[in-house]
Every structure is written in structure tokens, then in C-alpha cells.
Amino acid sequence: MTEAVTITRDGNIAVVTVDNPPVNALSFHVREPLLAALETLGGDASVAAIVLGCAGRTFVAGADITEFGKPMRKPELRDIIAVLETIQKPTVAAIHGTALGGGLELTLGCHFRVADVNARLGLPEVKLGLLPGGGGTIRLPRLVGPEMALKAIVSGTPMAAPEALSVGLVDAVFDGDLLSNAIGFARRKAAEGGSLVAVRDRSERIANADLARFDAEAAELARKARGLEAPLACAQSVRNAITLPFDEALAEERALFAKLVSGDQSRAQRHLFFAEREAAKVAGIGKEVKPRPIARIGIVGAGTMGGGIAMAFVNGAIPVTLLEMNREALDRGLAMIDKNYSISVARGSLTESAKAKRMAGLTATINYADLADCDLVIEAVFEDMSVKKEVFGKLDAVLKPDAILATNTSYLDVNEIAASVARPENLLGLHFFSPANVMKLLEIVRGEQTAPEVLATALALAKTIGKIPVVVGVCHGFVGNRMLSARSRDAEALLIEGALPEQIDKVFTDFGWPMGPFQMYDLAGLDIGWRNRKARGETAAIADALCEQGRFGQKSGKGFYLYEGGSRIPLPDPHVRTLIEAISAEREIERRPISAAEIIERTLYPMINEGTKILEEGIAARASDIDIVWVNGYGFPVGKGGPMFWAELEGFGKIVERLEHWHEQTAKDVFKPSRLLRRAAETGKLPANI
Numbered sequence: 173m174t175e176a177v178t179i180t181r182d183g184n185i186a187v188v189t190v191d192n193p194p195v196n197a198l199s200f201h202v203r204e205p206l207l208a209a210l211e212t213l214g215g216d217a218s219v220a221a222i223v224l225g226c227a228g229r230t231f232v233a234g235a236d237i238t239e240f241g242k243p244m245r246k247p248e249l250r251d252i253i254a255v256l257e258t259i260q261k262p263t264v265a266a267i268h269g270t271a272l273g274g275g276l277e278l279t280l281g282c283h284f285r286v287a288d289v290n291a292r293l294g295l296p297e298v299k300l301g302l303l304p305g306g307g308g309t310i311r312l313p314r315l316v317g318p319e320m321a322l323k324a325i326v327s328g329t330p331m332a333a334p335e336a337l338s339v340g341l342v343d344a345v346f347d348g349d350l351l352s353n354a355i356g357f358a359r360r361k362a363a364e365g366g367s368l369v370a371v372r373d374r375s376e377r378i379a380n381a382d383l384a385r386f387d388a389e390a391a392e393l394a395r396k397a398r399g400l401e402a403p404l405a406c407a408q409s410v411r412n413a414i415t416l417p418f419d420e421a422l423a424e425e426r427a428l429f430a431k432l433v434s435g436d437q438s439r440a441q442r443h444l445f446f447a448e449r450e451a452a453k454v455a456g457i458g459k460e461v462k463p464r465p466i467a468r469i470g471i472v473g474a475g476t477m478g479g480g481i482a483m484a485f486v487n488g489a490i491p492v493t494l495l496e497m498n499r500e501a502l503d504r505g506l507a508m509i510d511k512n513y514s515i516s517v518a519r520g521s522l523t524e525s526a527k528a529k530r531m532a533g534l535t536a537t538i539n540y541a542d543l544a545d546c547d548l549v550i551e552a553v554f555e556d557m558s559v560k561k562e563v564f565g566k567l568d569a570v571l572k573p574d575a576i577l578a579t580n581t582s583y584l585d586v587n588e589i590a591a592s593v594a595r596p597e598n599l600l601g602l603h604f605f606s607p608a609n610v611m612k613l614l615e616i617v618r619g620e621q622t623a624p625e626v627l628a629t630a631l632a633l634a635k636t637i638g639k640i641p642v643v644v645g646v647c648h649g650f651v652g653n654r655m656l657s658a659r660s661r662d663a664e665a666l667l668i669e670g671a672l673p674e675q676i677d678k679v680f681t682d683f684g685w686p687m688g689p690f691q692m693y694d695l696a697g698l699d700i701g702w703r704n705r706k707a708r709g710e711t712a713a714i715a716d717a718l719c720e721q722g723r724f725g726q727k728s729g730k731g732f733y734l735y736e737g738g739s740r741i742p743l744p745d746p747h748v749r750t751l752i753e754a755i756s757a758e759r760e761i762e763r764r765p766i767s768a769a770e771i772i773e774r775t776l777y778p779m780i781n782e783g784t785k786i787l788e789e790g791i792a793a794r795a796s797d798i799d800i801v802w803v804n805g806y807g808f809p810v811g812k813g814g815p816m817f818w819a820e821l822e823g824f825g826k827i828v829e830r831l832e833h834w835h836e837q838t839a840k841d842v843f844k845p846s847r848l849l850r851r852a853a854e855t856g857k858l859p860a861n862i
């Protein structure tokens with residue numbers, strides 16, 4: 173046997189162990205010896221039962237994703253499962269860590285599954301734009317019923333072992349030494365000598381399936397898929413498990429898998445899987461750079477962001493001291509946090525006792541001295557440089573010397589803030605996204621002087637609270653907001669030349685965004701931009717006119733759209749149309765039809781252009797980091813892999829050509845292609861070294 177698969181014996185029980193760090197993926201060098209081991213043991217009369225388990229931190233976490241998109245080398249997973257299913261002695265999968273994707277499918281080839289109490293089991297292929305291709309959609313319904321299987325496969329969310337036991341996915345859960353318990357289990361099954369029925373031959377859970385109810389649930393899931401093919405293929409395949417004979421359903425699953433794995437959506441989602449892991453790797457921050465221990469977080473400002481950030485930390489069991497400028501503001505902030513948790517309790521996603529525990533993790537104060545024991549303090553006060561500097565001055569005075577200072581600023585110069593404190597090496601930006609307790613993205617802004625250890629601490633902290641960190645450099649708006657601003661720069665001109673907000677937004681939702689730019693402005697509140705423009709002496713004819721009429725967006729029931737009776741559903745408003753048409757007339761612009769292609773060219777192409785400038789300037793280390801920012805912070809459709817991945821599919825040559833066209837037409841800088849974009853147009857790819 174090779175090192176990746178070993179066989180050991182405990183009396184007449186054979187134990188097959190897969191050892192392929194880090195996650196025991198089913199790479200070719202595992203599949204080949206695993207098949208051989210099972211064939212040998214199946215025919216070995218001295219073996220009464222077989223236990224299949226894994227070394228290291230987890231059971232098999234899936235197929236080897238790096239092998240997708242290349243010709244699959246034999247034996248494939250399904251060949252191994254087919255052999256497992258012919259074995260005439262008890263086969264027992266011993267699951268610890270995570271049994272995911274092909275890993276769980278492998279266990280479905282066994283007669284029995286036993287799990288460690290902390291194990292998690294799931295079929296997350298949908299998150300990679302795939303469906304389980306190793307029989308998961310056909311076998312799982314036979315164990316847990318089609319509706320439960322549909323939910324598990326379309327969501328891709330893993331199940332905890334106790335739940336898996338209660339729904340019939342596993343046969344026993346053990347707290348303690350899994351391997352010896354699994355061996356004991358196998359020995360009992362061998363001694364019982366009962367009949368062994370392969371999962372493929374169990375039909376009782378699918379025989380009486382309510383197809384009408386299944387179809388209704390599948391239709392609801394399809395509605396939510398927003399242009400993604402994989403969830404629909406998952407639902408179709410689970411349906412096949414009910415309506416087709418086993419082998420036919422399996423062949424259909426295979427065909428659906430082959431189609432998805434070679435498609436752009438799955439390529440995009442696989443790109444994002446690896447991009448997310450790459451983003452956590454930062455030049456100069458190796459394993460030798462140790463993060464500082466963080467036992468307590470301080471937060472200054474309990475407004476929209478401060479409150480959300482506080483929740484993000486107490487949710488991750490890190491205690492927080494929350495500081496406001498006065499009692500009233502503090503009480504308001506605490507009341508908002510309490511209300512948010514109460515909504516979760518009412519929805520059933522949080523228990524009263526969990527809420528009480530989280531609220532108990534919060535300490536509220538108006539005295540800076542109470543922050544003295546904090547290891548890291550995040551400032552989330554008004555977006556105003558002088559206010560921020562004043563806050564940091566006070567923090568600098570009370571905090572211990574190695575405590576870290578962080579700003580949640582959206583746009584301000586982190587280096588300027590750092591220059592105002594005595595410990596610039598201990599300062600960085602931690603840019604959370606709203607709502608901060610929900611949104612996964614965290615832009616970690618590295619200042620010129622930020623120490624590697626401070627950066628390592630921020631990266632580790634992000635992981636602890638379940639955020640996806642991307643390290644970015646200092647510039648106006650960092651990666652996300654800077655590109656957002658490029659996306660918006662020509663949007664008003666589109667309206668004045670002939671488009672309407674609902675038309676532009678529809679182009680965005682058809683593209684796969686959860687909402688278009690005008691729905692987003694209404695959600696965020698038009699007054700914020702209006703105030704900023706006034707402060708900078710800038711104007712935006714349409715948005716300014718709306719604000720002058722008290723139309724601030726959703727919060728005032730009207731903005732670019734109308735929101736009737738407190739609803740969040742945006743209704744096109746004839747009044748807004750009249751207003752836009754009046755501005756066109758006033759500027760003597762003859763309105764003309766604006767195509768969907770033009771809308772994309774004048775919003776998304778400038779955004780891509782800005783992304784390449786961000787790369788040229790070294791503000792983002794890699795194009796894939798930009799993709800992670802946009803998918804996790806702004807709702808860029810996952811099936812398109814983020815803006816930079818999508819740009820390559822769209823064609824850099826085409827993007828440059830159309831940007832040049834719009835630059836000629838408008839003379840706006842935002843359309844002037846960057847040097848890097850021109851280079852990418854020559855080869856069709858962004859260069860590896862920028």
C-alpha cells in the first residue's frame with residue numbers, strides 16, 4: 173500500500189485509513205490505492221468487516237477540486253463506490269471532522285456510517301457551481317427522504333452529527349475514541365450477521381414521495397437561484413432519484429455534473445474558492461509572524477457600524493467594551509443591538525439564552541479609561557478626519573503600549589491618521605461592511621507603517637469571527653468603494669441621456685446582482701451623498717433634486733423609487749421620470765433609447781478599469797483579491813467569479829475598445845483605459861507580474 177492509504181487490522185476487522193493532508197481530498201493518488209485496498213479486503217475471507225476512516229484533522233472533505241477541468245484519471249470515485257457496494261461484509265465509514273462532497277458520497281457506498289459527535293456532513297458542491305457527481309443526489313434521498321435531501325443539496329450547508337443521526341444519515345454518534353468505537357460497531361454488525369442492504373437498494377424513503385410537494389419546494393428554490401445553474405441541476409437530479417430507476421438516475425447525475433463542471437459558472441465559483449484562500453496569504457506575513465493575543469475589543473461609536481461590529485465580536489465570543497460620546501447615544505446604540513438580537517429570537521434563529529449571553533459580552537461606557545484593558549480598539553465615529561484624530565489621541569493616551577488601534581473609515585487616509593498617534597506601527601484600517609454582523613467581507617487596510625505582527629493579528633481575528641479578510645493598501649475608498657465610485661461616475665449621465673432608474677437596475681439584476689445601483693442608493697439613503705457633495709461643492713442634478721424634495725430613499729418612503737406603506741419593494745415613480753425628463757430638456761439633451769450593452773459598458777467597464785489601476789498601484793496584491801472584495805462586500809454575482817474574473821471572460825480587448833469609444837464621446841477620465849488594461853488586451857489575460 174502507498175502512504176495515502178493504509179490497511180491495519182484489529183483482529184478480524186480491517187481498518188482502511190486515508191491519509192492525504194490537509195483535508196484528505198480524493199486525489200488520484202488516493203483513489204487508486206483505495207480501490208485496490210477495498211478489492212483486496214472484499215475478497216479476503218479472514219476479514220469480517222471493514223472500517224473506512226481518515227488520518228489527520230478530517231474525514232475526506234471531497235473530490236480534489238484542483239483536478240476539475242482536466243481529464244479525470246481512472247479510477248473515479250464512482251468506481252470505488254461501485255466496488256464498495258458489492259462487498260458482502262459490513263462496511264462502516266468512521267467520520268470525524270467534515271465528510272463533504274465526494275467524502276460523504278464515499279460513505280454512502282458503505283452499509284453504515286458512524287460519526288464523532290463534533291463531525292459535520294454535507295454536500296457543498298453547489299457552492300462550487302456543481303452538483304454532487306458521485307451519486308450523492310441519488311443515494312442521499314434514499315436515506316433521509318427527498319425533501320430533506322433537496323434542502324441539504326441545494327443549500328450545500330453541512331449538518332452536525334447529532335442531526336445527521338436524527339434524520340437517518342448516520343447510524344451512530346460517538347463521543348470519545350472514534351476509531352475504537354467504529355471497530356466495536358463493525359464487530360457487532362459482523363457478529364449479528366443480519367442482511368446487508370446497500371443504500372442504492374433502499375427504496376422505502378422514496379417510494380411514497382409526494383412529488384407535487386417536492387416540485388413546489390424545488391420551484392421555490394429555483395426562484396432564489398438568481399441565474400445560477402447548479403441549484404436547478406441539484407433539484408432536477410434529486411427529482412430523478414424519485415422518478416427514475418437507480419442506474420438511469422445515476423447516469424443523468426453524471427451527465428449534469430459533466431455539463432456543469434465544464435461551464436463558466438462552476439469555473440467562476442471554483443476560482444472564488446481558491447481566491448478566498450489565497451487572499452488570506454499575505455507577502456511578508458509567514459507562519460513566523462505571530463499574531464498578538466486578543467482577549468477584549470474596544471469599539472468607539474455605537475452607531476450603525478459600531479453596533480454591528482460589536483455584535484460581530486460578541487457573536488464570536490470575544491468580549492467588547494463599547495464607548496460613546498454621551499449616555500444618550502450609548503443607550504440608543506445598545507437599544508439597537510438589543511432590538512437586532514430580538515428580531516433573530518423572534519425569527520427563531522437565536523435562543524433567548526444565547527441572546528442574553530451575547531448581550532452580557534458587551535460592556536458599555538462613556539469613559540476612555542475603561543478601554544485600558546482592551547487589546548484592540550476599533551473607531552467607528554463620524555467620517556470626519558478631525559473627529560477621528562481627536563478620538564485616536566485619547567485612545568493613544570489610555571491604551572497599553574502594544575494595543576492595536578483600528579479605524580473603520582470608508583475613505584479617509586489611514587496614513588494621515590497613523591501619523592497623528594505615537595504608535596503608527598500599531599494602527600491599521602479594519603473596514604467592515606454594513607450590516608457588519610452579517611456581511612462577510614473585511615478590508616484590512618495596511619498603512620505605510622503597520623507592523624507585520626499587527627496585520628497577522630487582524631487576519632487571525634477575522635478568521636475567529638468568520639469574516640473573509642482581504643488586505644488592501646491606502647487610497648481614497650480602498651478597493652471596494654473606489655471601484656464603486658467608478659461604477660457610479662456615469663450613471664447620472666445615462667439617466668439624462670435617456671435611461672430610467674428601473675431600466676438600469678433591471679440590467680444589473682439580469683446580470684445577477686441582488687439589486688441595481690439606484691435601489692442601492694435608496695437603501696443606503698440619498699442624504700449621505702447629498703451632504704458629502706455639498707461639503708465638497710459638488711452637484712448631482714437628479715439626486716440633489718430628489719433630496720431637495722425630501723426623497724431620501726427607503727427611509728422616507730421615496731427616493732429614486734416609491735415605497736408604499738413602509739414596504740421595501742421599489743415601485744417605478746412617474747414623478748421621478750418627469751423630473752429626469754425635465755433635466756434632459758433643460759440641458760437640451762434629446763433622450764434616446766439606451767441599450768443594456770451600453771449600460772454595462774458605462775458602469776461595469778469603468779469599474780474594471782479602476783480595478784486595473786488598483787493593481788498597478790499595488791493597492792490590491794492580486795486580481796483575485798478584488799474579486800473576493802466584490803463578491804463578499806457588494807453582491808457581485810458569484811456565478812461570474814468577481815469583476816476581474818468576469819472581465820477576462822468578457823474580453824479585455826473588447827473592454828478597452830469600448831472604453832476608448834466612451835472616452836472619445838464623453839472625455840471622462842473614468843473611461844481612459846489604464847496601461848495594465850491595455851497590456852491585458854494584448855494577451856487576453858492580466859499579466860502574472862504587474
Ligand code: 3HC
Binds near residue numbers: 237249274300305308
Ligand atoms: N480539493 C483540493 N484542495 C482542497 C479541497 C478540495 N476538496 N478542500 C480544501 N482544499 C485545500 C485548500 O485550498 C487549502 O489549500 P491551501 O492551504 O494551499 O490554501 C487547504 O486545502 C486547506 O483548506 P482550508 O484553508 O479551507 O481549511 P479549513 O480547515 O479552513 O477548511 C474544509 C476545511 C471545511 C474542508 C474546507 O477546505 C472546504 O470546505 N473544502 C471544500 C469542500 C468541498 O467543497 N467539497 C466538495 C468538493 S466537490 C466534490 O466532492 C465533487 C464530487 O461530488 C464528485
Ligand code: NAI
Binds near residue numbers: 472496505552554555
Ligand atoms: P453613525 O452616524 O451611524 O455612527 C457614528 C457614531 O459615532 C454615533 O453614534 C456617534 O454618536 C458616535 N460618535 C461620534 N463622535 C464620537 C466621539 N468623538 N466619541 C464617541 N462616539 C462618537 O455612522 P456609521 O454609519 O456607523 O459610520 C461610522 C464610520 O464607519 C464612518 O467612518 C463611516 O465612514 C464608516 N463606515 C460606514 C459604513 C456604512 O455603511 N454606514 C460602511 C463602512 C464604514
